[in-house]
Amino acid sequence: MELTNAEKRLLALHYVFPVPLNRLxxxxxxxxxxxxxxxxxxxxxxDLLNISLAKAIQLAENLQRNAMTPYDKLYERHTITPIPFSNPYYPDQLRILIDPPAVLYTKGDQQLLKKPFKIAIIGSRKATVYSRKAMSLIVPPLVANEVVIISGLAKGADTMAHEAAIEFGGKTIAVLGHGFFHLYPKENRLLAEEMVKHQLLLTEYPPYVKPERWTFPMRNRIISGLSNAVVVTESTDKSGTMSTVEHALDHGKDIFIVPGPITSPLSVGPNKLLDEGAKPVWNGFQIIESLVLNH
Known part of the structure; x- marks a missing residue:
């Protein structure tokens, strides 16, 4: 992917000042x-970046020190493809966010970003076999209609969503809450390596950024932003899943809910969303019909 000189300068800035585009x-x-x-x-x-003088001094020094560093070549060596906000590959859906990522760092098949239909499937890190069974009914029709499945590579429902997409012969994108040098959770290393070959991993963080408590809520806006609609399987009332749903509602996206047994604590979040007007879903054809009607 060819980058302009302006985009290469953005890579240099973003490496030492990894903030969303609105901050720039x-x-x-x-x-x-x-x-x-x-x-x-x-x-x-x-003044330009609204930072303290101490941070500004450090930033100016870091920029000077690394002025000759060819970041694009370094990323290429690690099979990382950066996509600055000004690049044609940058998804239009993310440009309308209040705080779009300034750069997306990707590994795998960037063409998946160009696919017209993408559905996020999310849920609890403690998701049960109920989520897996639900996905076996929801994912195949989506895959048959070339819908890309998006999730966050976390334990539980995210892992199940990526695995279901692959199992049924589809395509999937994982949005990470950290840089590529710090894969989390470690249990998903093999899945991530498999996805690099035929699917897509992406993050807004330079490779050295470690997973932190605040990075995952930030990545949820990207999961929502890239998706035409969001499917929730199992979730507690207050969780990262609900954070993604809030972003999706802000973005005017449809929310599809797998109704859950009232005896399960992981049904509290989904059933509450149903009460608030979200759409119940029990097979993928309902989502396909919605996508066709809305486009």
Whole structure:
């Protein structure tokens, strides 16, 4: 993937200042091609990036120190393909977010980003066999209609969603809450390696960024943003799943819910969403019909 000089400068900035695009808006208003990136004084960066003087001094020093580093070549060596926000491969659905990723770092088949229909399937890290059975009814019709399955590579429902897509011969995208040098959870290493070959992994974080409590809620807006609709299997009332649902509602996406037994604590989240007007789902054809009607 060919990058412009402006995009290469963004890679250099994002490596030392990995923030969403809205945090860079003043800088881009002043300098659309980042031509002055290596010459800004610390007091200018304070104003342009709304950061403290101490951070600005450190940022200016880091930029100067790494001014000649060919980040695009380094990423290529690790089979990482960066997609800056200005690149044609960058998904249009993410541009409308309040805080779009400035860069997406990807491994695998970037063509999946161009597929017209994508459905997020999410749920609890403690999802049971009930989620797996539900996916066996929901995923095959989606795969048959070339819908890409999106999830977050977490334990439980996310893992089941990626595995179901692969098992039924479909395509799947995992959105990670960390950089590629720190795969989490470790139990999914083999799944991630398999996905790099035929599917797609992506993250908004440079490779060195470790998983933190705040990085996963941030990645949920990308899962929602990329998807035409969201399917929830099992979930407690307050969880990362509900965070993704909130983003999806903000983005005007349809929410499909697998109704759960009232005796299960993992049914509390889904059943509450049903009460609030989300759509019950028990097979993938219902989602296909909705996608056709809405497009």
């Amino acid at each position: 808006s003043r800088l881009y208003d002043r300098d659309p091609n980042l031509e002055r990136l290596y010459t800004y004084r610390a007091n200018e960066l304070v």
